[in-house]
Amino acid sequence: MTGPRLPRFWRRVAAVLAGRERRDEVVGDLEESWLRNRRRRGAPGALLRLLVELGGLAAWRVRGGVPGAGRGIADAATDVRLAARGLLRRPGFAITAVAVLGIGIGAPTLVLSLVERIFLQAPEHVERPDRLVRIYRGWSNGVVGGSLSRADYTYYRDNARTVDGMAAWSGPTSLAWAGADGTVDQAEARFVSPNFFEVLGVPLDRGRAFRAPEGTRPGEDPVVVVSHGFWTRVMGGDPAALGATVRLNGLSFTVVGVAPEGFAGLSPLDAGAVDAWVPVAQYGALTRAGDPAWWERHPEYVSNWLTVVGRLAPGVTFDAAEAELGALQVALDYEGKPADEHLVLFRQVLYSPSTARQLASLSRLLALAVGVVLLVAISNVTVLLLSRASTRARELGIRAAVGAGRGRLVRQMLAESAVLAVLGGAVGLVLATVGADLAAGLLPYRFAGGFRPDGRVFAGALILSLGTAVAVGLLPALGATRRDLAAALGDGRSAGTRSRVKEALVMVQVALSVVLVSGAFLFARSFTSAAGQDLGFATDDRLVVRVDPREAGLEPADARAFVHEVLDRMADLPGVEAVTTTRQIPFGGDWSTSLPPDPAAFPDGPSEPLFLGLNAVSSGYFDVMGIPLVAGRPIGPTDREGQELAAVINRHLAETLWPGGGAEAAVGRVVAVDPERRFRIVGVAENAQYYELGESPVAQAYVAQEQLWMTPVGFVLRTSGDATGLAGAARGVVRDVRPDLAIGDVTTLAAVFEGETARYRVSATLVALFGIFALVLAAVGLYGVVSFAVQSRTREIGVRMALGAPRREVAGRVVRGALVRGAVGVSAGLLLALLAGRFAESLVFEVEPVDPWSLLGGALVLLGVAGAAALVPARRAARIDPVEAMRAE
Amino acid sequence: MKGERLGEFEELVLLCVRGLGEVAHGAAIQEALAEGAGREVTLGAIYAALDRTQRKGFVDSWLGEPTPVRGGRAKRHYAVTEAGIHVLEESRRIRETLWATGDGAAS
Numbered sequence: 002m003t004g005p006r007l008p009r010f011w012r013r014v015a016a017v018l019a020g021r022e023r024r025d026e027v028v029g030d031l032e033e034s035w036l037r038n039r040r041r042r043g044a045p046g047a048l049l050r051l052l053v054e055l056g057g058l059a060a061w062r063v064r065g066g067v068p069g070a071g072r073g074i075a076d077a078a079t080d081v082r083l084a085a086r087g088l089l090r091r092p093g094f095a096i097t098a099v100a101v102l103g104i105g106i107g108a109p110t111l112v113l114s115l116v117e118r119i120f121l122q123a124p125e126h127v128e129r130p131d132r133l134v135r136i137y138r139g140w141s142n143g144v145v146g147g148s149l150s151r152a153d154y155t156y157y158r159d160n161a162r163t164v165d166g167m168a169a170w171s172g173p174t175s176l177a178w179a180g181a182d183g184t185v186d187q188a189e190a191r192f193v194s195p196n197f198f199e200v201l202g203v204p205l206d207r208g209r210a211f212r213a214p215e216g217t218r219p220g221e222d223p224v225v226v227v228s229h230g231f232w233t234r235v236m237g238g239d240p241a242a243l244g245a246t247v248r249l250n251g252l253s254f255t256v257v258g259v260a261p262e263g264f265a266g267l268s269p270l271d272a273g274a275v276d277a278w279v280p281v282a283q284y285g286a287l288t289r290a291g292d293p294a295w296w297e298r299h300p301e302y303v304s305n306w307l308t309v310v311g312r313l314a315p316g317v318t319f320d321a322a323e324a325e326l327g328a329l330q331v332a333l334d335y336e337g338k339p340a341d342e343h344l345v346l347f348r349q350v351l352y353s354p355s356t357a358r359q360l361a362s363l364s365r366l367l368a369l370a371v372g373v374v375l376l377v378a379i380s381n382v383t384v385l386l387l388s389r390a391s392t393r394a395r396e397l398g399i400r401a402a403v404g405a406g407r408g409r410l411v412r413q414m415l416a417e418s419a420v421l422a423v424l425g426g427a428v429g430l431v432l433a434t435v436g437a438d439l440a441a442g443l444l445p446y447r448f449a450g451g452f453r454p455d456g457r458v459f460a461g462a463l464i465l466s467l468g469t470a471v472a473v474g475l476l477p478a479l480g481a482t483r484r485d486l487a488a489a490l491g492d493g494r495s496a497g498t499r500s501r502v503k504e505a506l507v508m509v510q511v512a513l514s515v516v517l518v519s520g521a522f523l524f525a526r527s528f529t530s531a532a533g534q535d536l537g538f539a540t541d542d543r544l545v546v547r548v549d550p551r552e553a554g555l556e557p558a559d560a561r562a563f564v565h566e567v568l569d570r571m572a573d574l575p576g577v578e579a580v581t582t583t584r585q586i587p588f589g590g591d592w593s594t595s596l597p598p599d600p601a602a603f604p605d606g607p608s609e610p611l612f613l614g615l616n617a618v619s620s621g622y623f624d625v626m627g628i629p630l631v632a633g634r635p636i637g638p639t640d641r642e643g644q645e646l647a648a649v650i651n652r653h654l655a656e657t658l659w660p661g662g663g664a665e666a667a668v669g670r671v672v673a674v675d676p677e678r679r680f681r682i683v684g685v686a687e688n689a690q691y692y693e694l695g696e697s698p699v700a701q702a703y704v705a706q707e708q709l710w711m712t713p714v715g716f717v718l719r720t721s722g723d724a725t726g727l728a729g730a731a732r733g734v735v736r737d738v739r740p741d742l743a744i745g746d747v748t749t750l751a752a753v754f755e756g757e758t759a760r761y762r763v764s765a766t767l768v769a770l771f772g773i774f775a776l777v778l779a780a781v782g783l784y785g786v787v788s789f790a791v792q793s794r795t796r797e798i799g800v801r802m803a804l805g806a807p808r809r810e811v812a813g814r815v816v817r818g819a820l821v822r823g824a825v826g827v828s829a830g831l832l833l834a835l836l837a838g839r840f841a842e843s844l845v846f847e848v849e850p851v852d853p854w855s856l857l858g859g860a861l862v863l864l865g866v867a868g869a870a871a872l873v874p875a876r877r878a879a880r881i882d883p884v885e886a887m888r889a890e
Numbered sequence: 891m892k893g894e895r896l897g898e899f900e901e902l903v904l905l906c907v908r909g910l911g912e913v914a915h916g917a918a919i920q921e922a923l924a925e926g927a928g929r930e931v932t933l934g935a936i937y938a939a940l941d942r943t944q945r946k947g948f949v950d951s952w953l954g955e956p957t958p959v960r961g962g963r964a965k966r967h968y969a970v971t972e973a974g975i976h977v978l979e980e981s982r983r984i985r986e987t988l989w990a991t992g993d994g995a996a997s
Contacts, residue, residue: 026953028935029963037921057932061941537905 005039007032011051018058027058043320080416083634087417089462091389095421097781102425102470104774105378106462107432112371113462114433114455115440116364118269124351126264128202129312133267133350134307134322136167141341145354146835149310151281151305154194156333157309157344163322164311168200169193169281170266171306175549176277176287177742178235179248185741186235188227188249188276191266192284198226198260200312201267208243208258211280223254223283229262231276249279250366251741267310268351281307294646310350319348357758362843366764369840370520370771373513374778379469380506386418386470388785415471416823422470426463433459444765444867507782508826511863514775515830516837519859521772524765524854531761536754537689538587539627543750544724545586546731549713556740557710563739564706564714568619570734571718577728579719582619583626584711587691587750593673596700602672603658611657613674614691614701617711622703623686625719632664633684640683640705647705648680650670653698655685680704694757717750724749764844769789776866779826783870787819791874798878798887808879815875816868823867827860834859896943896977902927903939904948904978905966908970915965926982940968948974 007015012028019027032052038047056293088095123130136157138147149157149169158167171192178188194200198210206229212870215222225247227236236242236256246253265275279287323346330344349357381808399412433454549569550560564582571580595610622628623635631652640647664685673679680702706714720727728747735744791798798811838851848855896904906922907914916933923929923936943949950971956964970978 023966025956025963026916026966027933027937029965030920032963033917034920034933037917054932054934057934058937059934060932061934061938 005036007035007051011035011055014055014814015058017060018055020062031058036201077412077416080413081420084414084417084420088420094385094389095424098382098421099424099428101378101381101385101778101781102422102466103428103432104778105375105382106426106429106459106466107436108374108429108771108774109371110429110454110459110462111338111436111440112367113458114437116368117455117458119360119364120349120351122269124264124267124269125603126203126261127267129276130267130350131312134164134319135311135347135350135353136311136326137345137347137354139343139345141343141832145288145345147342149309151307153333154307154309157311157326157329158194161311161322161326161328161815162746163314163317163325164194165192165314167199167309167311168197169307169309170197170278171281171284171308173274174287176249176279177251178277179251179741180235181247181260187744188231189274190225190249190277190279190457191275193278194307197278198258200310202312203264204261205258206261207240208256208597210258221282222280223249223252223286224257224280225249225254226258226260226278227256228260228265228276230265232259235276243632249277252286254279260550270352270355272358294650308353319346322346358843363760363764365840366844367767368766369837370517373517374771374774377510377513377775377778380509381782382421382470384503384782384785385408386507387506388789390414418470419467422463422467425466425470426459429883430454430459430468443766448737450778457652500786500793503786503789504822506870507779507786508822508829510779510782511823511826511867512830512833514772514779514866515827515859515863516834517772517775517859519769519830519834519855519860520837520841521765522855523768523841523845523848523850524761524768526763526852526855528758528765530848531694531758531846534690535693536587537628537687538750540750540754542720542722542724543625544718544720544727544731545746545748545750545753546716546728546735546744547586547713547716548716548735548744550739560710560712560714561707564619564673566738567716567734569772570738571716571731574718574727574730574734576720576723577718578721579621579625579716581621581625583622583715584617584706584713585691586613586715586746587689587753588693597675599673602670605660606658611700613654614699615674616691616701616703617706617709618703619706622717625717626689628689629687631687633668633682635684635686636703636705641707644708646678646680646708647683649684649686649703651688651698653688653700654700654702655682665882678709724751745790758846760844761846779863780866780870783819783823783867784873786822787815787871788874788877791815791820791878795881795886798881799883802881803883803887811881812875815878816871819871819874820864821869823864826867827863830863831856831860894950896981897913897939899931899935900939900943900948901978901981902929903936904943904970904974907940907949907968908975911969912967914968919968943974946973948977956960 007028012032015028015031016024031051034052034054035047037200038050042050127133136149137145138149138153139145140147151169154167154169157164161167174190174192175190176190178186180186195213195215196213198205205226207228210226211224215224232238232242242256243259245256247256248254260278311322313319323344326344326346335747347354347357351357352360401410437454496746540617550563555563568580568582571577589815596613597610598606598608618636620636620638623630630649632655633649636647636649650667650672652664655662655664658672659666659670667682667685668684671679686703689701690696690701691701718724718727718731732744732747735742802808802811834856835851841850902923903919906919906926909926910918910922916936919936920931920933923931923957940949940951944951948971949968951966951968954965954967956962
C-alpha cells in the first residue's frame with residue numbers, strides 16, 4: 002500500500018497491546034481504521050480516536066476474556082474524574098491536603114538527597130572507592146585525625162603488605178600561575194605523592210599522570226597536572242597547552258596532564274576548589290618553606306601535613322590492614338614521637354574525620370527534623386481525610402441507599418486519596434527542587450554543581466505518601482459504607498471513636514511541633530551565643546588582604562622591602578586609620594610549635610611540652626586588632642632583625658608558666674622554643690580566640706615579623722567605616738607594588754567571624770524552617786478539630802445559650818477546650834524534646850542541648866497557637882443563635 | 891451449548907458480520923457498525939464481543955493470507971455459524987412477537 006501509514010511508534014504500541022498471537026491482524030485493523038478516520042476527520046481527529054482505540058485495546062487485553070473485568074479501567078477513569086471534580090468543589094480542603102502532602106514528600110526528598118550526596122555518592126572517576134581506606138594518627142586521649150608526615154608516609158608505603166598502594170596529598174596551597182601570555186592567576190594546588198592518580202585509579206582526561214622518577218627528587222622534573230576546570234577556564238581548553246611551560250611561583254613547570262572533568266580529589270567538598278596537582282617533592286622549591294632553617298633541621302618529621310589513603314590489597318580485609326599498619330607503626334620510631342600514638346584507619350574516605358563528624362551530626366539533625374515534619378504531615382492529612390469522611394458520611398449514605406455498591410464507594414474514596422497523593426507528589430517535587438537550590442546556597446559547604454533531588458529518594462517518598470493516602474483513605478471509606486444507612490441519612494454526626502482518633506492525632510502533631518519549635522529556640526540561642534562571643538579582638542571595620550611573597554619568588558630580604566612598601570602605601574589610603582601585618586588570620590591557618598619544659602625559666606610551669614600558637618606580627622598589631630595589653634609593651638618598630646628576639650605572650654600562657662605570678666611576673670623573662678629561638682617576653686596580652694570559636698584559652702605567643710620571617714603575610718587595615726569598600730584600593734596597592742603577585746583572600750574580619758558562626762546559623766535556620774512547617778500544620782490540625790467540635794455541638798451550645806449561658810462563657814469554653822488539648826500535646830512534646838536533645842549535642846554552641854528556656858519557649862508557642870486556633874471557632878460558637886440552632890434538624 | 895443468549899452489542903456485531911459476508915474483519919465490522927447502527931465503538935470492544943460470541947459458538951474465525959494491502963499484514967476473517975444464525979433468528983422472532991403483541995394491544 003502506498004500513501005500514509007500509521008506512524009511506527011503507534012504501530013509498536015499497538016503491537017505490544019495486541020500481544021504476539023494477534024499482533025498482525027490487530028495492527029492491520031487499527032491502521033485501516035486510522036486511515037479511514039484520517040480521511041474523515043483529519044489528522045488531529047484521527048490521533049484522538051487512535052488514543053481511544055489504544056485504550057480500548059488495553060481494556061480488551063486486560064479483560065482477558067473475563068466478562069465484566071474490563072469495566073474496571075473505565076470505572077477507574079470515572080472514579081478519578083469524579084474525585085477531581087469533588088476536590089475542585091472543596092478547594093480549601095484540596096489545597097491544604099495537597100500542600101501538607103507536598104511538604105511531607107518534598108522535605109524528606111530534599112534532606113535524604115542531601116545526605117545521599119554527602120555520604121553515599123561514590124566520588125566520580127575513582128576506581129573501587131570501597132577498597133580505599135584513610136590513614137590517620139590517633140592518640141590515647143581519643144583524639145583522632147592527625148595527618149602524616151612525609152617520613153611516616155614513605156615508611157608505611159614501603160613496608161605495608163596489606164595495602165597495595167598509598168597516596169598522599171597536602172592541604173590547599175595557592176600558587177601564582179603565570180601562563181605563556183604573562184597573565185598571572187591564582188591556582189589552588191595540592192602537593193601529592195607521584196602515585197596519586199594511579200592509587201585512586203583516576204584515568205586522566207588527556208596527557209599523563211606523574212611518572213617515575215618524577216616527583217621523587219626535590220626541585221627536579223617540574224611537572225604539573227591541572228584540573229579540567231582550570232584547563233578550560235584559564236588555559237582556554239587548548240590541546241596544545243599540554244607540554245607547555247608555565248611558571249608557578251616564578252619557576253618553570255611543564256603541564257603534562259589534564260584530570261577528568263569533575264575530578265578534584267576524593268571529597269565532594271573540594272569540587273571546583275583544586276586547580277593543579279604538583280609532586281610533593283617540589284614543595285620546598287615552590288614555597289621556600291616558611292622557616293627554612295627549621296624546615297631543614299627536621300625535613301621529614303616536622304610537618305604532619307599529608308592526608309593519606311591506601312588501597313587494600315586484593316582479598317585483604319579492613320581489619321587485617323588495620324592490624325598490620327598498627328604493628329608497623331610501633332616499629333617506626335623517631336625522636337619526639339608520642340608514646341601513645343597509634344594509626345587509625347577509616348573506611349569513610351571522602352572526608353577527614355572531623356569534617357565527617359560535623360556532616361554526620363548535621364545530617365542526623367536534618368533527618369530527625371524531617372522525620373518529625375513527615376509524621377506531623379501524615380497525621381495532619383489523616384485528620385483532614387477523617388474529617389472529610391465525616392462530612393461526607395451523609396452523601397455516601399445517600400449514594401449507598403440509591404444502590405451504589407460498597408466496593409464502588411470505597412474505590413471512589415481511594416481515588417480521591419490517590420489524586421491528592423499524586424498532586425502532593427508534584428508539589429513535593431517542586432519544593433525539593435527549589436529547596437535544593439536554596440540548600441546549596443545556605444549550607445557552608447560547596448558541592449560540585451550544587452546538588453539535585455535524587456530520583457530514587459523522590460520515588461520512595463511518593464510511594465510512602467501514596468501508601469499513606471490510600472491507607473488513610475481506606476479507613477473512612479470502609480467506615481462510611483459500613484455505617485447504618487438510616488443513621489447516616491438521619492444525621493451527620495460522626496462516630497465518637499473517629500473524633501477521638503482525630504483528637505489524638507492532633508495532640509501528636511502538637512507534641513511533635515513542640516520538639517521542633519523548642520529545637521528552633523535552642524539553635525537560635527546557640528547561634529546568638531556564638532555570634533555574641535567575645536573573641537578578644539575587634540572584627541568591625543577591619544579589612545584583611547593576604548598575599549604570599551614566596552609566590553613571586555621573593556627572597557626574605559626583598560619580601561621585607563615589599564611588605565614595608567605595601568604597609569606605607571596602605572596607611573596613606575583615605576579611610577585607613579592604621580595598618581599592620583599578621584601571619585595568622587583568626588580561625589584560619591595556624592602556625593604552632595611546642596614549648597619544651599624548662600625548669601630554669603619556669604620551675605612551676607608544665608613538665609610536658611606545651612602546645613604553643615605562634616604568630617608573627619608587625620608593629621601596631623595589638624592596636625589594630627583591638628587586643629588589650631595587660632602588662633609590658635607591644636611588638637613595636639624597635640623589634641628589628643639583629644636585635645634580641647621579642648615576644649608578647651597571652652595571659653593564659655603567662656599564668657601557665659608562672660602560676661601565681663600573673664602577667665607582671667612574665668615580663669622580662671626569656672623562653673626558648675628551641676636553642677636557636679629564645680625570646681625575651683616584652684609584654685602580656687589579653688587572651689583571644691585563635692583557632693576555633695569558643696575554644697578554651699590556648700597558649701599563644703606573638704613574635705615580630707621582622708625578626709622571625711613567616712609567610713603568607715596578612716595585611717590588616719583598621720578603617721574608619723567602610724572596610725569592604727576599601728578592598729579594591731587595597732588590592733590596587735599590592736598590584737602596583739608587585740604586578741606579578743597573585744592576591745589571595747581579601748576579606749573583612751567580620752566576614753571571617755561570620756564564616757565561623759555559619760554552621761550555627763545554618764542549623765538554626767534549618768530547624769526554624771522545619772519548626773515553622775510543623776507549627777503551621779499543627780495549627781491547621783487544631784483549628785480543624787476545634788471548629789469541627791463546635792460545628793457538631795451547635796445544637797448543644799444553642800440549648801445552653803437558651804438556658805442563659807452568656808456568650809462569653811460559651812466562647813471561653815471553646816478556647817479552654819483547645820488549650821487543654823494543646824497542654825496534653827505539649828506535655829508529651831516536652832518529653833520527646835528531652836529525648837531528642839542528644840541529637841543536638843554536637844551542633845549547639847555553649848548551650849546545654851536540654852535547655853529549659855528553649856523548652857519553655859516551645860511550650861508557650863504551642864499553647865499560644867492552640868489558643869489562637871480556637872479563636873475563630875470560639876467566635877462562631879458565641880454567635881450561634883439558640884433559636885436557629887434548635888430549629889435545625 | 892448451554893442455551894447462551896446474546897447481549898445487545900453482541901447481536902449488533904453478529905448482524906454486521908452476517909451482512910459483510912466474506913469481507914468481515916475487525917476494521918470492516920467497525921465501519922459497518924458506525925454506518926449501519928451509528929455506533930462509534932473501539933476495535934477492542936469489537937474484539938471482545940467477537941471473542942465472547944466465538945466462545946459461545948456463534949462465530950467462526952480464520953486468519954487470511956497476508957496481503958500487500960495493510961502493509962502485508964493478515965486479516966482475521968469472521969463468519970456467523972449455524973448456531974449464530976439460529977440465535978439471531980430467535981432473537982428477531984422474539985422481538986417481532988413482542989412488537990406484534992404491542993401493536994395488537996394498541997389497536
